[in-house]
Structure formats: structure tokens, C-alpha cells
Amino acid sequence: MPxxxxxxxxxxxxxxxxxxxxxxxxxRGETINALWIVAAAVAVYLxxxxxxxxxxxxxxxxxxxQRMTPAVRHNDGLDYVPTNRHVLxxxxxxxxxxxxxxxxxxxxxQLGYLPGMLWILAGAVLAGAVQDFIVLFISTRRDGRSLxxxxxxxxxxxxxxxxxxxxxxxxxxxxxxxxxxxVKALAESPWGTFTVIATLPIAVxxxxxSRYLRPGRIxxxxxxxxxxxxxxxxxxxxxxxxxxxxxxFTFTGVQLTWALxxxxxVAAVLPVWLVLAPRDYLSTFLKIGTxxxxxxxxxxxxxxxxxxxxxRFMDGTGPVWxxxxxxxxxITIACGAVSGFHALISSGTTPKLxxxxxxxxxxxxxxxxxxxxxxxxxLVAAACIEPGIYFAMNSPAAVLGTSPESAAExxxxxxxxxxxxxxxxxxxxxxxxxxxxxAGGAPTLAVGMAEILSKVFGGDGMKAFWYHxxxxxxxxxxxxxxxxxxxxxxxxxxDLLGSFLPRFKRTDSWTGNLIATALCVMAWGYFLYQGxxxxxxxxxxxxxxxxxxxxxxxxxxLILATVVLFKLKRHRYAWVTALPASWLLICTLSAGWLKxxxxxxxxxxxxxxxxxxxxxxxxxxxxxxxxxxxxxxxVFNDYLDAGLALLFMLVVSSVLVYGIRTCRQAWxxxxxxxxxxxxxxxxxxxxx
Amino acid sequence: xxxxLGRLGKYLGQAANLMVGLPDYDAYLEHMRENHPEREPxxxxxxxxxxxxxxxxxxxxxxx
Numbered sequence: 010m011p012x013x014x015x016x017x018x019x020x021x022x023x024x025x026x027x028x029x030x031x032x033x034x035x036x037r038g039e040t041i042n043a044l045w046i047v048a049a050a051v052a053v054y055l056x057x058x059x060x061x062x063x064x065x066x067x068x069x070x071x072x073x074x075q076r077m078t079p080a081v082r083h084n085d086g087l088d089y090v091p092t093n094r095h096v097l098x099x100x101x102x103x104x105x106x107x108x109x110x111x112x113x114x115x116x117x118x119q120l121g122y123l124p125g126m127l128w129i130l131a132g133a134v135l136a137g138a139v140q141d142f143i144v145l146f147i148s149t150r151r152d153g154r155s156l157x158x159x160x161x162x163x164x165x166x167x168x169x170x171x172x173x174x175x176x177x178x179x180x181x182x183x184x185x186x187x188x189x190x191x192v193k194a195l196a197e198s199p200w201g202t203f204t205v206i207a208t209l210p211i212a213v214x215x216x217x218x219s220r221y222l223r224p225g226r227i228x229x230x231x232x233x234x235x236x237x238x239x240x241x242x243x244x245x246x247x248x249x250x251x252x253x254x255x256x257x258f259t260f261t262g263v264q265l266t267w268a269l270x271x272x273x274x275v276a277a278v279l280p281v282w283l284v285l286a287p288r289d290y291l292s293t294f295l296k297i298g299t300x301x302x303x304x305x306x307x308x309x310x311x312x313x314x315x316x317x318x319x320x321r322f323m324d325g326t327g328p329v330w331x332x333x334x335x336x337x338x339x340i341t342i343a344c345g346a347v348s349g350f351h352a353l354i355s356s357g358t359t360p361k362l363x364x365x366x367x368x369x370x371x372x373x374x375x376x377x378x379x380x381x382x383x384x385x386x387x388l389v390a391a392a393c394i395e396p397g398i399y400f401a402m403n404s405p406a407a408v409l410g411t412s413p414e415s416a417a418e419x420x421x422x423x424x425x426x427x428x429x430x431x432x433x434x435x436x437x438x439x440x441x442x443x444x445x446x447x448a449g450g451a452p453t454l455a456v457g458m459a460e461i462l463s464k465v466f467g468g469d470g471m472k473a474f475w476y477h478x479x480x481x482x483x484x485x486x487x488x489x490x491x492x493x494x495x496x497x498x499x500x501x502x503x504d505l506l507g508s509f510l511p512r513f514k515r516t517d518s519w520t521g522n523l524i525a526t527a528l529c530v531m532a533w534g535y536f537l538y539q540g541x542x543x544x545x546x547x548x549x550x551x552x553x554x555x556x557x558x559x560x561x562x563x564x565x566x567l568i569l570a571t572v573v574l575f576k577l578k579r580h581r582y583a584w585v586t587a588l589p590a591s592w593l594l595i596c597t598l599s600a601g602w603l604k605x606x607x608x609x610x611x612x613x614x615x616x617x618x619x620x621x622x623x624x625x626x627x628x629x630x631x632x633x634x635x636x637x638x639x640x641x642x643x644v645f646n647d648y649l650d651a652g653l654a655l656l657f658m659l660v661v662s663s664v665l666v667y668g669i670r671t672c673r674q675a676w677x678x679x680x681x682x683x684x685x686x687x688x689x690x691x692x693x694x695x696x697x
Numbered sequence: 698x699x700x701x702l703g704r705l706g707k708y709l710g711q712a713a714n715l716m717v718g719l720p721d722y723d724a725y726l727e728h729m730r731e732n733h734p735e736r737e738p739x740x741x742x743x744x745x746x747x748x749x750x751x752x753x754x755x756x757x758x759x760x761x
Contacts, residue, residue, distance in 0.1 A: 084732075086725030088751065092715065099712035225745030227714060281753035282746070286717075289753075293716050362715075496753060 019059065026052025033318070034123065040313040043389045046126060047307065050385045054378045057134040062374040065139065066367075069574070069582040070146050074367040077689040079153045079360060089153070091364040094371055100362065101376045103293050104354045105141070106300070108187055108487050109344025109559070110380055112450035114388035115457075116552060117341045118399065119329040121319035122392040124338055126385065132339075132346025133381030136589035140563055141351045142373030143570040143586060148356035149363055150685040156356045160569055160664075162684055163576065168667040172565055175660040176353070177501050178653070179558040181529075183350070184494045185536035186555040187487045188273075189547050192265045192537070193449035194480050199258035200249035200440050200473075201480045202265075206258070207241035208288060208485060215287035231290045238291065242477050246440060262541040269491075270534040277495040277526045285492045292486035299458075299482050303386050306461045316392035316399065321424060328404035328423070329448070330549055331611040336600040339592075340556030345384020347593065349562025351377065365691070390457030397427025398435055398444070402453050405546040406446045407633045416445045440473030448546040455479035491533075498529040539646050544633030550650060553604055557597050557654065561661040564593040568668035575675040576683035583672075594665065601658045605651045614654070618647035718752035719745065 029049035033041065066072045083089040092100070117125035148154055151162070157176065161169030195201045211234055219230045248254045260268070276284055325333040330341060344350075355373060363369065391399065400423055401409065401416050409416040413429035420427050436444045439456065447453070459475035467474065502525045507514030513521045540547025567590035574583045607613030610620045621644050624631045634640045675682050711721050722741055729738040739747060 084728055086728035087720065087748065090720045090724060090728075092720075093708060093711070096708055096712040096715055100715040103716035219745075224742040225719075227717060227719060228710070282749055285753055286749050290717050294713065297716070358718075362720075493753060 019056070022052050022055050026056065033126070037318060040315055041318075043307055043312045043314055043393060046122070046314075046385060046389060050126075050130060050382060053130050053134060054382065057138070058370075058375060058378060061134065062138070062142065062370040065142065065374075065585060066370045069579065069585050070143065070369075072146070072366045072369060074365055075690055076366055077691050078149055078363050078366060079686075080362050080364060081691060082689060083152070083361075088358075089361045092362040094364065094368040097359065097362050097364070097368070098372055098376060099297075101354065101359045101372050102379050103297060104358065105348070105351045105376060105380055106296060106383060107344065107350075107490060108190060108451075108483060109348060109350075110384040111387045111454055111483065112190060112552075113342040113556070114345055114384045115391040115450040115453050116329055116403070116548070117338060118316055118388060118391040119320065119322050119327040119403065120334065120338065121317050121323075122314055122388055123318040124323070124334060125342055125388050128338055128342055129345045129381055129384045129388065132342070133377055133384075136563070136567070136593065137347035137351070137381065138374040138377035139585060139589060140347060140349075140566050140570065141355050141377040142370055143573075144352045144355040144566050145360055145363070145369050145373035146366070147570065147573050148360040149366060149369065152686050153360040154356065156352050156566065156569070159356060160565070163569060163572055164664075164667050164671050168664050171660055171663055173501075174505075175558075175565070175657070175664075176562065177498065177505070178656065178660075179349070179562055180494055180498050180501075181532045182536065182551070182555050182558050182653075184491055184498070184533035185540065186548075186551045187494075188266075188269055188491055188533065188537045189540040189551060190449040190451045191484050191487050192262050192269065192541055193447060193546075193548070194451040194455075194484060195260070195265055196262040197259060197443070198249075198441055198480075199255045200245040200477050201484070202260060203245040203248045203254075203258045204238075204241045204477060204481045205484045205488070207244070208238065208291070208481075208488075209284070211237045211241065212284045212288040212291070215290070216283040219287065220282050227290055230287065231294055234287065234291050235295070238295075238481070242474060242481060245477060246473060249440060263538075266534075266538050266541045269537070270530055273491055273495050273534070274526060274530045276492045277499060277530070278522065281496075285489070285496075288485065289489050289493075292482075292489045295482050296486050299479075300383055300386075303390070303458060303461065304382075306458075306465045307386060307389055310461050310464045312389070312393040312461055312464075314389070314392040315394065316396050320396075328400060328408050330552065331609070332553075332600075332603065336596040336603070337553065339596040340553060340560055340600045342384065343556045343559040345381050345387070347560065347563045347589070348380075349559050349564070349566055351380075352562065352566035387454055387457075390454055390461060392457075394453070394457050394460055395425075395427065395431075397425040397431070398456065399453060400425060401427060401432055402444050402447045402456070403450075404446060405448060405544065405549065407544050407546075409446055411445065413443075413445065438469065438472050439476045441476075446546065448548045450548070451480065451483045454483070495526065495529050495533075498532075499525045502529055542642075543646075550646075553600065554650060554653060554657075557601050557604070558657050560593050560597045561657055564590050564597060564661055565664050567593065568664055572668050572671045572675070573683055575672040576681060578675075578681045580672075580676060594661065597661065598658055601654045604654050614647045614651035618644045618651070621647070719748050 026049055029045050029052060032045045033049055080089050080091040084091060114125050147159060151159060157169055157173045160172045195205060215230045215234045219226060248258055323334055359372060397420050400420050409419045413432040416432060417427050417429045436442060455476050458479040459472045462475045463469060463472045503513050503521055515521055536551060540551045543550060567586045570586040571583050571590060574580060574586060603612055605614055608616050610617040621631060621640050625640050630637060630640060634643055722744055725744060726738055
């Protein structure tokens with residue numbers, strides 16, 4: 010009888026999901042309520058978790074609740090601690106959730122909400138969650154070792170080094186693109202700039218407080234910090250309105266870039282307790298709180314989606330990013346669907362805290378479903394603002410011009426109605442000078458969030474507050490990622506350089522420390538600067554590179570998972586990882602190829618370079634460049650970006666070759682060859 | 698009822714601390730008492746500093 014009830018319940022979930030998906034897909038010509046999208050997503054997640062994750066757990070990986078996990082075996086109360094699974098879920102989710110799932114779906118909304126939604130759901134269920142879960146399993150069976158180590162031990166030292174080098178390059182691009190999002194959101198915005206600058210003294214105060222006044226009281230100091238933060242947002246409004254202070258906090262993109270580069274360097278060499286750790290508290294708790302708040306807000310407000318299901322930009326001529334749906338949609342939305350970076354977390358702290366193998370589906374698979382839901386919410390937020398406003402915010406100045414009149418005219422040509430008055434009044438309601446060409450995704454998301462949150466709390470009068478709250482929330486955890494990433498990159502680089510110059514390996518040496526930090530900051534700073542001065546908005550160039558590299562890391566992780574399945578002699582289930590790996594390889598390699606070799610100068614780096622070089626040869630200046638020197642820089646950067654895309658393709662191809670070779674060897678072998686740590690039984694009574 | 702609420706509160710607190718890299722201090726004390734009774738466990742302040750260094754000192758990056 011309970012069995013029958015459970016079957017009936019699941020049939021109910023399936024029917025609800027099918028009905029919601031059908032409603033979303035077939036509704037054309039009128040607006041649709043966001044709750045249909047939420048219902049469809051939740052039904053898909055529930056069914057995938059109940060059936061597919063369980064299939065992977067019992068058949069493919071054959072999880073063993075009796076088997077001792079590294080957390081139990083090496084329990085030291087510090088790094089290795091058996092942790093309650095709900096507590097660990099919170100830790101894992103906080104570690105994987107970042108700016109990626111918020112920004113990608115916003116950029117993809119230029120196609121309408123449907124393509125992005127379908128890829129977020131299918132990608133998460135079949136690729137992203139599978140990757141996170143299986144990497145967590147592989148690492149747990151090997152004492153919680155890192156992805157680079159796992160590749161080295163299962164596939165050999167050469168692919169191990171290649172993957173490590175690839176990871177470093179990916180990190181540089183991620184830091185550059187994240188910093189670019191902050192610069193785009195803060196440029197010419199005194200309110201936003203003031204609040205973000207205010208986080209520095211707040212963090213230092215919190216750092217001193219939790220170091221000397223009341224050591225280790227994280228909850229207490231975070232509440233104080235949060236109150237100060239809210240005061241800073243309110244104060245930011247006063248500053249922006251003041252004729253004296255307003256201009257003092259108004260910076261151009263280039264000025265902010267230099268400030269950020271200098272800040273990145275200083276923050277990475279300061280002691281962690283002073284700035285990095287306290288701001289991490291603020292950004293982590295604010296991130297989780299805002300995500301929960303947004304979910305509740307969407308449920309209460311039930312906004313109508315004003316963006317059509319599909320727009321005319323399916324043909325690849327969109328102003329936000331250029332290129333056809335395949336392959337570019339699949340690299341534009343990276344994190345909400347599948348993200349290679351998660352493989353680093355799943356083989357980082359989480360496996361050292363896993364109490365029991367049987368918890369791995371909940372943490373690994375379930376954590377990614379949660380992240381995917383964040384991406385769905387970002388898509389909803391972007392799709393519930395007026396399409397005219399969306400395109401005004403996300404199209405480059407090269408398309409829109411800089412005045413409300415020219416922007417409204419350009420958007421009318423896209424087929425969306427917006428008046429110059431509406432653009433000006435929307436900017437005013439948000440407490441900004443202008444909303445034209447605020448590319449990067451963060452400002453658009455902030456407008457959508459302000460739309461939803463102001464309907465729950467405060468009404469139209471609070472829109473400007475909520476807009477800057479959302480900007481601050483994104484800037485805060487992006488800056489934390491920039492700090493932590495620069496620090497991590499510095500250690501990676503010191504390790505890498507240390508192989509040639511042993512002096513560099515000493516991480517306590519100031520010379521080595523300063524040089525490696527400077528190199529790291531210069532690497533991402535260069536791409537950031539290039540993105541900021543790019544007349545096409547920078548996001549157009551950098552986001553595809555980021556998406557390609559992140560998806561390639563995912564492909565590498567899934568190749569490793571396939572190798573392990575072959576080595577366990579479970580190759581008949583290898584499709585579980587081989588199919589998503591193949592799809593990611595097809596998408597990223599063809600996207601990489603098009604970015605380098607496409608004849609369309611809006612897509613291909615080389616074609617773009619050729620166009621500018623030809624103009625240079627004739628001595629003419631092509632808009633939007635203003636001088637021959639700028640033209641030369643455009644050409645140089647095109648070559649650099651093409652080289653980088655080729656490098657990523659080379660990295661992933663060589664890992665693929667090694668992966669196929671290892672799979673073949675494992676297949677020919679008569680016995681399992683996976684290198685798991687030896688089986689030890691859990692003490693009685695502790696399984697579960 | 699209050700028991701359950703109390704436990705829920707404890708778990709929420711643990712989860713919040715672990716999100717920023719601080720494991721449960723009581724669990725650490727219990728581990729030291731059971732397995733290394735001869736060693737003096739770190740004070741809460743020392744434990745807090747040790748974990749802070751461990752979270753940001755090493756190579757682990759943050760997610761996109």
C-alpha cells in the first residue's frame with residue numbers, strides 16, 4: 010500500500026512537470042507567469058533526483074554505506090570531519106554557488122527564455138549534477154584527493170600537468186571576466202561605487218573585531234557587518250544625490266580597472282584575517298540569504314515574463330553576444346547547467362567531510378540541482394523586465410549610441426518598443442544616471458531583482474535601494490572570489506615556477522610571494538583592461554572564452570569519470586559520463602573553432618583581426634576605434650584571444666587522447682585497475 | 698518540540714560556520730578527548746585562527 014501511494018505521488022509529479030513544461034513551451038504571443046517555469050523546473054529536478062541519481066548511485070557507482078569514508082578514517086576534527094549531511098549540503102552549495110549561474114542566463118535571455126531554460130534543466134540533470142556527484146565519489150574513494158592529483162594517478166603524469174596548467178589559465182580568465190562584471194556595474198555609478206568602497210573599512214573593522222575584540226564570534230560580527238552594509242547602501246543614495254560627493258565617487262571604467270588591479274595586489278598579500286576572511290563571511294551569508302529571498306519573492310510576486318519565449322535573435326544576430334544557438338548557447342550558460350569548476354570543489358573540501366558514501370547523491374547531485382535552480386531564478390529575473398529595457402542595458406554602445414534617443418531608435422529596429430522617456434525614467438527610478446549599455450549581466454539581474462523584491466517589500470520607492478542591494482551582493486562575492494582566486498593563483502604559480510627555480514617554491518619568502526602575486530594580477534588585469542576598453546563591451550569577447558574554458562574543464566572531469574568507470578570494469582555504464590563529455594567536447598571544440606576561424610568578423614577573432622588590419626593598411630580608422638594605435642591594439646588582442654582559444658582546445662584534446670588510451674588499456678585488462686584506497690568497514694552502528 | 702527546534706538551531710549554526718570554513722569546535726574537542734587524551738587541545742581562539750589560515754592559505758580557489 011505505501012508503495013502504491015509512492016507510485017501515485019511520482020506519477021503526479023511527472024504529470025505536473027509535463028503539464029508545466031507544455032504550458033511554457035506552447036504559450037506563444039502572450040505573457041506567461043514565472044510560476045510555470047518554477048513548477049516545471051522543480052518537477053524535473055525531483056524526478057531526476059529520485060530516479061537518475063538513484064540509478065547512478067546503486068548501479069553505476071555501487072555506493073557502499075558500509076565503506077569507511079576519508080572523513081571517518083582520517084578524522085582530525087579539522088580538515089577531515091564526518092559531518093551531518095544537511096550541514097555539509099550547506100557547505101557544498103555555498104562553495105559552488107557564485108556569479109556564474111546568475112550572469113549566464115541573463116546573457117542568454119536575448120534568445121528568449123525558452124532556449125536557456127531547456128539547456129539549464131537538461132544540462133544540470135544529465136551533465137552538471139552527474140559530474141559533481143561522480144567526481145565527489147571518485148575523490149571520496151581516494152582519500153579526498155584533488156582533481157589534478159586524481160587525473161595524475163588514474164591517467165598519468167603528463168595529462169595531470171596539462172590539466173593543472175589548463176586550470177590555471179581558466180582561473181585567469183574567470184578572474185578577468187568576474188572583475189569585468191564589477192567594473193561594468195560600477196562605472197559612472199557613484200551610489201554603487203560608494204557602497205562597494207564602504208565594504209573595505211567595514212571588512213577591516215570586522216577583521217579586527219574577530220581577531221582581537223571578540224575572537225571567533227562569526228555570527229555576531231556578521232550581523233554587525235550586515236547592519237553597517239545596509240547603512241552603506243542608504244548612505245550611497247545620499248552620496249550620489251550630493252553635488253559635492255557624487256562626482257567624487259563617479260569613476261570611468263578605466264579608473265575602476267586600475268583601482269581593482271591595485272586592490273587585487275594589496276588584498277592578496279595582506280593577512281587573510283584582515284580583509285579576505287571577514288568579507289567572505291558577509292558575502293557568503295548575503296549570497297545565501299539573497300538567493301532564499303529571491304526564491305520567496307518569485308513565489309509571492311509570481312511575475313509575468315515579458316520577454317518572448319523565443320526572439321528573432323535565434324538566427325545568431327543578437328546584440329548581447331553574437332553567434333548561432335549551437336554551439337554558443339551551450340557555452341554562454343555554463344555554471345547553471347554544467348560547470349567544470351565544481352569538479353574542483355567536489356574534489357576539495359567536501360569529500361573530506363562526507364560522513365557516509367550514501368550521502369554523495371544528496372550532496373553532489375542535489376547540490377548541483379540547487380545551483381541550477383538559482384540559474385532558473387536569474388533567467389526569470391531577466392525575463393520579467395521589459396524586453397526594450399533588457400536590450401538597452403545589454404547591447405554595446407557601438408550598436409545603441411549613447412543617448413536615450415539613439416538607443417530607443419536602435420531597439421525599435423530590433424522590434425521592441427521603448428521610448429527615450431522610459432529609458433530616462435527607469436534610470437531615475439533606480440538612482441542611476443543612465444542604464445544604456447550596462448553590459449555584463451549584473452545590472453540587468455539587479456533590475457529584475459529590484460522589480461521582484463520591491464513588490465514584496467517597499468514598493469516603487471524602494472526600487473533604487475533594492476537595485477543597489479543586488480549590485481552590492483554581486484560585487485561583494487565577486488571581489489571575494491577575485492581575492493581568493495589571486496591568492497590561489499599565486500600559490501599555483503609559485504608551485505609551477507618552483508619546478509624551474511626552487512627559490513620560488515618557498516611561499517613564506519616575500520620576493521617569491523610579491524613576484525608571483527604581481528604576475529597573477531597582471532595576467533587577469535591585462536584581460537580585464539582589454540575588456541573594459543573594448544568598444545563592443547568586452548563581455549562579447551571574454552564571456553565566450555570563459556564559457557569555453559569552464560565547459561572544457563567539465564569535459565576533462567567527465568573524461569576522468571569515464572576512465573574510472575572503465576577501470577572499475579563497469580564500461581557498460583560508461584555512457585552516463587561519456588555522453589555528456591562528448592556533448593561538451595562537441596560544443597566547446599566547435600565554439601572554439603568558430604571563435605578562431607569563423608569568416609564572420611562579429612564571431613571569429615581572426616576575421617575580426619583581418620578586417621582591422623586591412624583598414625590599417627589603407628590608413629583608415631574603423632569605428633568604434635578612434636586612432637590607428639587603437640586599431641593596432643584591437644588586432645593584437647584578437648590574435649591573443651585566438652591563441653588562447655586554440656590553447657584551450659589543445660589542452661582538452663590532449664586530455665581526450667590520453668583518456669581514450671587509458672580506457673582502452675582498462676578495457677583490455679582482465680581485472681579492475683582503478684586505484685581506490687583499500688576497503689575498510691565502518692564501525693558498527695555508524696552507517697546511515 | 699523545543700528539542701527539535703534546539704537541534705535545528707544547532708545545525709543551522711554549524712552549517713553557517715562551515716560555509717565559511719569553520720568546522721564544529723565541540724566535535725574537535727570530542728575527537729581530541731577520545732583519540733589524543735595526552736595532547737592539550739587548541740583553545741577556541743587558536744582553533745579559529747588555525748582554520749582561517751587553512752581556508753585561505755592554500756591553493757583552493759573559489760567558484761565562478
